[in-house]
Amino acid sequence: MPRRKPPPAANDFLRRAIASAAARLMAEDGIGDYGAAKRKAARGLGAGDGDALPSNDEVEVELRAYQSLYQEDEQHERLRAMRETALRLMEAMADFRPCLTGSVLDGTAGRFSEIELDLFADSAKDVEIFLLSRNIPYEISDKGQPTHHAAHLPEAQLRLDWGDFPAVLAIYPIAGERHAKRSARSGRGENGRARAAAVAALLATGP
Template sequence: MTRHKQAFRTGNGFARQAIAASAARMMAEDGINDYGYAKRKAARGLGYGEGVGLPTNEEVQSELRAYQALYQEDELKVRLREMRIVALDLMAGLEEFRPYLTGAVLDGTAGRASSIEVDLFADSTKDVEISLLSRGIPYRTSEPRRQGPDTPETQLHLEWEDIPVILSVYPLPLERQRAAGSRHERARAKPAAVAALLEDVEDVD
C-alpha cells in the first residue's frame, strides 16, 4: 500500500481521497492544469468547507494516473507523444528565452484538453511579446491565480500547431537561482530531456 493511500485512511482521509479522485477527474476530462484550483473546486463540489484537509498534489496525480490508465490509456499515449513533439518545436522557436517544459505534458498526465506548459526566462516579458508579434502569433495575457515563490511575472496564452500553450515568463536571473534545485519547485525539463522522453513513449501508430 502506498504512503498516500495509508494517509487517506486516517483523520479526514476519506474526504481527502474523495477530493483527490474528483480533482483528478476534472483534470483528466476538463483540462484543468492547476492542482490547487482543481482541489479547491472538487472540495466545493463535494460540499466540504474551507477547513477540510486537501490532498497533496502527489495524491491527486496518483489518482489522475489511475483514472487515465482505466479510461484513456490508448488515446492519451498518442496524444502525449504528439504534444511532446509540438512542445519541442515550440521550445526551438523560443530558444532565446531559455525554455523549459513543465506540467502535464512533461509528467505524462496530459489529458484531452491539456495545454503545453513552458517556462521562459527573459529580461522582460515585453521581449517575449515582441517575438510573438513579429511572427504574427496572436496571444492573450493573464495574471497568475495565486502568488508564491514559483509565480511567474505573467502568463501568455496562445496556440502552437492548434494545441493550446501557456507560457510562464520569469525574470532571467531567476533561472540561475533555480539551477541549484529546490524540492518545492515543480519539475522542469530542457529540450534535450524532452527529446529523450519521446524515445521512452511507446510508438502506437
C-alpha cells in the same frame, strides 16, 4: 455544540474519496488547478473545504490511475503529440532558453491541458517583439511582476496557439534560471523544468 471530529478510518476514507473525485474532475472536466479540483470534489461529497482534503500528490496518484484505466490510449497519444509540439515551439523560442514544465512534462496532460513553457529574457517585451516580428498572434494573460521583483516570479504570461494545442509562455528574468521551479503539487522547489534535449529524450523513450 462543537463539531465532532470523525474517526481516523472515516477521515482516511474521505481523503481517498475526495482525491478520486478531484482526479476525475481534472481528467474529464478540465480543471487544471489541484486546489480548485479538491474543493469542488469535497463540496460534491458534502464535506467542507477543510475536511480531510488530500494532498496534491495524492490527487496526482489518483489522476494517473484514472487516466490509465479510462483514457490510456487517448492520453498516451495526446501526451506524445503535445510533447512533439512543445519541442517544436521550444526550437522556435530557442533565443529565450525555453524549459518545458507542467503536465506535459510530468506526464499527466489530458484533454484540456496546455503546453507550459518557461522563458528567460531581459524583458517580457523582448519576447513580444520576437513574436510580433514573426506574425505569431498571442494574448497577454498576466502581466506578472516587474523584472526588479523576485526572480522566481514571472514578469508576464503570454498565450498562443501552436500547432493543434494552446501554449502558455511564462517569461522570467534571466536570473530566474538559477531558481528551482516550484512544484505545482507540493510547492517545493524541485526539478520541474526540462530543456529541449530532455524533452527529446522523453519522446525517444515513450510516455
